[in-house]
Amino acid sequence: MSGSRAGAPALTTPAGTPAAGDGATTAPAPASRGRTRARGRRGGSWRQRAEITLLSGPAVLVFLAFVIFPVVMAAYYGFFSWKGFGVPTDFVGLRNYVTILQDPTFHDALRHNAVIVVLSLLLQGPAAVVLALLLNRRIRGRSLIRVLIFVPYVISEVIVGTGWSLMLQTTGAVNDLLDKLGLSGWAVDWLADPDVAIWSLMLIITWKYLGFAVILFLAGLQSIPEELHEAAAIDGASYWQSQRAITLPLLGPTIRIWAFLSIIGSLQLFDLVYIIWGQFVAATAGTSTMATYMVVNGRGAGNYGFGNAVAVVLFVISLVIALTYQRFVLRRDTEGALTERTK
Amino acid sequence: MAATAVQAPPLPASRPPAPRRRGRALERVNPLVYVVAWLLVGVCIAPVAYIVLGGLRTNSQITLDPSGFPTTWEFGNYVDVLTSPLFWQQFGNSAICGVATTIGVVILGVMVSFVLARYEFAGRGALYSLFAAGLMFPMTVAITPLYIMIRELGLMNSLGGIILPQVAFALPTTVIILVPFLRAIPKELEEAAAIDGASRLGFFWRMVVPLSVPGVVTVGILAFVASWNSYLLPLFVLNDESAYTLPLGVQSFASQYSVDTARVLAFTSLSMIPALIFFSLFERRIVGGLTGAVKG
Numbered sequence: 001m002s003g004s005r006a007g008a009p010a011l012t013t014p015a016g017t018p019a020a021g022d023g024a025t026t027a028p029a030p031a032s033r034g035r036t037r038a039r040g041r042r043g044g045s046w047r048q049r050a051e052i053t054l055l056s057g058p059a060v061l062v063f064l065a066f067v068i069f070p071v072v073m074a075a076y077y078g079f080f081s082w083k084g085f086g087v088p089t090d091f092v093g094l095r096n097y098v099t100i101l102q103d104p105t106f107h108d109a110l111r112h113n114a115v116i117v118v119l120s121l122l123l124q125g126p127a128a129v130v131l132a133l134l135l136n137r138r139i140r141g142r143s144l145i146r147v148l149i150f151v152p153y154v155i156s157e158v159i160v161g162t163g164w165s166l167m168l169q170t171t172g173a174v175n176d177l178l179d180k181l182g183l184s185g186w187a188v189d190w191l192a193d194p195d196v197a198i199w200s201l202m203l204i205i206t207w208k209y210l211g212f213a214v215i216l217f218l219a220g221l222q223s224i225p226e227e228l229h230e231a232a233a234i235d236g237a238s239y240w241q242s243q244r245a246i247t248l249p250l251l252g253p254t255i256r257i258w259a260f261l262s263i264i265g266s267l268q269l270f271d272l273v274y275i276i277w278g279q280f281v282a283a284t285a286g287t288s289t290m291a292t293y294m295v296v297n298g299r300g301a302g303n304y305g306f307g308n309a310v311a312v313v314l315f316v317i318s319l320v321i322a323l324t325y326q327r328f329v330l331r332r333d334t335e336g337a338l339t340e341r342t343k
Numbered sequence: 344m345a346a347t348a349v350q351a352p353p354l355p356a357s358r359p360p361a362p363r364r365r366g367r368a369l370e371r372v373n374p375l376v377y378v379v380a381w382l383l384v385g386v387c388i389a390p391v392a393y394i395v396l397g398g399l400r401t402n403s404q405i406t407l408d409p410s411g412f413p414t415t416w417e418f419g420n421y422v423d424v425l426t427s428p429l430f431w432q433q434f435g436n437s438a439i440c441g442v443a444t445t446i447g448v449v450i451l452g453v454m455v456s457f458v459l460a461r462y463e464f465a466g467r468g469a470l471y472s473l474f475a476a477g478l479m480f481p482m483t484v485a486i487t488p489l490y491i492m493i494r495e496l497g498l499m500n501s502l503g504g505i506i507l508p509q510v511a512f513a514l515p516t517t518v519i520i521l522v523p524f525l526r527a528i529p530k531e532l533e534e535a536a537a538i539d540g541a542s543r544l545g546f547f548w549r550m551v552v553p554l555s556v557p558g559v560v561t562v563g564i565l566a567f568v569a570s571w572n573s574y575l576l577p578l579f580v581l582n583d584e585s586a587y588t589l590p591l592g593v594q595s596f597a598s599q600y601s602v603d604t605a606r607v608l609a610f611t612s613l614s615m616i617p618a619l620i621f622f623s624l625f626e627r628r629i630v631g632g633l634t635g636a637v638k639g
Contacts, residue, residue: 048464048543051458051543051544052462055454055457055458056454056455056458056470059451060470060473062447062507062510063473063474063477063511063514066510066512067477067508067511068473068477068480069488070485070492071480071484071485073488073491074484074485074487074488077487077491131380139376139377139380140377145380145381149383149384149387151388151391152390154618154619154622155572155615156574156615157590158574158590158591158594159394159590160390162594162611163390163608163611167390171409172409173393173409173410176409176410180410207386207387207390268481268484270575275594294483294487298487299579304487308488311486315480318479322479
């Protein structure tokens with residue numbers, strides 16, 4: 001950050017105009033490489049390249065060092081049996097991967113992830129569309145309502161986990177409230193009962209992320225011109241008819257992006273489960289995910305090579321799903337956005 | 344690419360959506376809409392209210408009547424937390440991480456997005472794809488090697504070990520949001536600046552930085568809130584209680600004082616305040632920024 005500030009004046013001094021070609025004489029060694037690239041209005045002058053390097057260099061360096069490099073290292077460590085100290089030497093080939101893919105606990109975690117992906121889409125999607133349609137009308141206090149329904153999304157997973165696990169205890173507020181409402185038959189062991197726990201998790205996830213979906217859809221709705229609804233109304237369409245025929249199709253791109261974010265988030269789910277169920281209970285309560293499996297069996301057990309192999313499996317699964325989704329669902333929306341392809 | 348620059352005149356976040364201001368026939372809204380809307384608000388707020396109000400009760404009240412309202416207002420729990428040096432230590436750690444991450448993300452993000460939005464050079468598409476691909480690399484996947492790397496760098500238990508990776512992992516979102524934003528600054532402005540003798544960098548400092556403030560606010564708030572709430576990275580990097588950020592602090596407090604539920608609730612509710620304030624101040628900006636990002 002300080003580099004840019006110090007560098008800026010130094011760069012403005014040497015050449016007065018950014019015209020192409022005038023830099024070749026003053027530029028040192030690297031100029032020879034790009035001189036042929038002078039094309040278009042701006043040309044590939046050394047000055048432009050210096051600016052590009054100066055402005056994008058820090059971000060690229062930090063990104064390569066702290067994102068790309070660790071991901072690559074995860075793939076490398078995954079081939080070793082390694083306790084995390086010194087250079088990994090005990091090369092075991094694909095043994096970690098074989099162990100993971102044969103471990104019934106991992107199968108459970110994978111199944112839980114699949115359930116969470118599907119249920120998140122089914123529970124949040126339709127509800128959020130309906131709520132966004134309702135809130136898109138001109139009602140009093142709309143901006144306050146929007147802030148309030150976003151609150152669960154803004155507070156941290158730790159707070160959500162701590163609060164909900166207190167409320168969902170057998171003697172907690174939820175069972176107490178059910179009792180007061182005369183529904184004591186509904187009171188169950190929300191967190192420990194393996195038949196119930198995954199639904200408790202879904203309840204918490206829905207509570208936390210529904211607001212995000214609603215706000216996203218509201219933002220999408222506002223980009224739909226009101227004239228369309230007016231025209232439909234003149235043609236005699238009812239409110240719900242015009243929502244179905246106009247709004248939903250036009251909201252499509254937003255819904256598809258939301259679904260993408262939701263799927264990826266569900267596959268990577270870690271914080272809430274780890275906070276509420278801890279390292280050991282998640283597997284028996286039936287809420288473990290691939291990410292909690294990774295942390296428990298990797299760092300938790302001191303088997304860093306194994307943990308990295310789990311990370312790679314998790315990554316490959318997410319990547320395959322993400323690419324498939326992009327290929328078949330998102331293609332028409334994100335051309336340019338995620339792929340930077342010319343339209 | 345040229346096509347996008349031409350057809351993207353609206354600055355995504357700076358302009359309020361057009362239809363809002365016009366008074367239209369939708370004024371007569373079914374009262375049911377209000378009922379549903381406030382019911383939703385109630386569902387969203389109730390658990391938070393439980394945490395905040397629970398901090399105002401005594402433990403015996405909580406045990407006897409878990410879902411009740413405070414009968415006497417006990418401020419002792421909050422006072423205890425607010426006078427505890429550990430809370431302020433962890434609060435400070437979270438604040439430093441949040442502010443430093445935000446500043447880092449904003450500075451690096453604006454610079455690289457400016458290059459991606461307004462320079463034409465071989466490899467620009469590749470550079471953009473590199474960052475866009477970063478969306479596919481969530482921290483969960485990289486956490487173990489990241490932890491080992493941070494340990495090798497001697498950054499365990501230091502906030503630098505949190506800030507640097509957080510900046511790196513926030514860059515993809517930042518680039519995705521800021522590039523269309525910076526691209527929408529009209530070419531004419533740049534040409535006018537060039538005629539007036541400003542260099543590319545002069546244009547960057549005098550025009551782009553001020554004009555990109557709305558987008559930067561969006562990105563900055565997202566980075567701050569993400570940092571304030573982040574759990575996985577501190578869980579790996581910080582293992583000394585005085586180096587904890589608030590999420591770890593809340594968790595360790597909750598397990599240490601698990602019998603003292605009221606104090607746990609007070610600690611928890613105090614730790615969520617800054618993110619809530621920041622967010623409610625800038626809610627519209629965030630929504631605007633997200634819309635811009637969604638529309639690409």
